[in-house]
Amino acid sequence: MTANKSAAPERKKPLERSDFRSFLEIPTRWMDVDMYGHVNNVQYLSYFDTAVNSWYIENGLLDPVRGETVFLVAETGCNYFAELLFPGNVSAGLRIEQIGKSSVVFRVGLFSGEDLQTAAHGRFVHIYVDRQTRRPVPISDKTRKVLETLG
Secondary structure (H helix, E strand, O other): OOOOOOOOOOOOOOOEHHHOOEEEEEEOOHHHEOOOOOEOHHHHHHHHHHHHHHHHHHOOOOOOOOOOEEEEEEEEEEEEOOOOOOOOEEEEEEEEEEEOOOEEEEEEEEEEOOOOEOOEEEEEEEEEEEOOOOOEOOOOHHHHHHHHHHO
């Protein structure tokens, strides 16, 4: 077996508050903390989900109970830079990087309190689907215009 001599990918860097268009404050919870005394890495993806879906609901794009369409996660990933702690507040910043025919690519940034740089940020991809069939459907012009406000 030979070692792969290709260069390691360049490490991502924290982003700034100014890189995001909308923010949601999320309090950390006791149950978010692991045995190392910080918010466990899996909780960050939960914060992504909470921020994106809260924004959809607030902007009239999602009725999670009765809507004919819903957004399902197709891909997610996170880059970590600093610990989040309990007690504390997470400021989740959102921006949209791309809107496809039936997909939306978000950049979500998590800030510890009022910090200016992300403690973590990542990619969060949603597919717009029919609630019953779970098959992708085109994003309507009305929905697209609302999504574009985060672009």
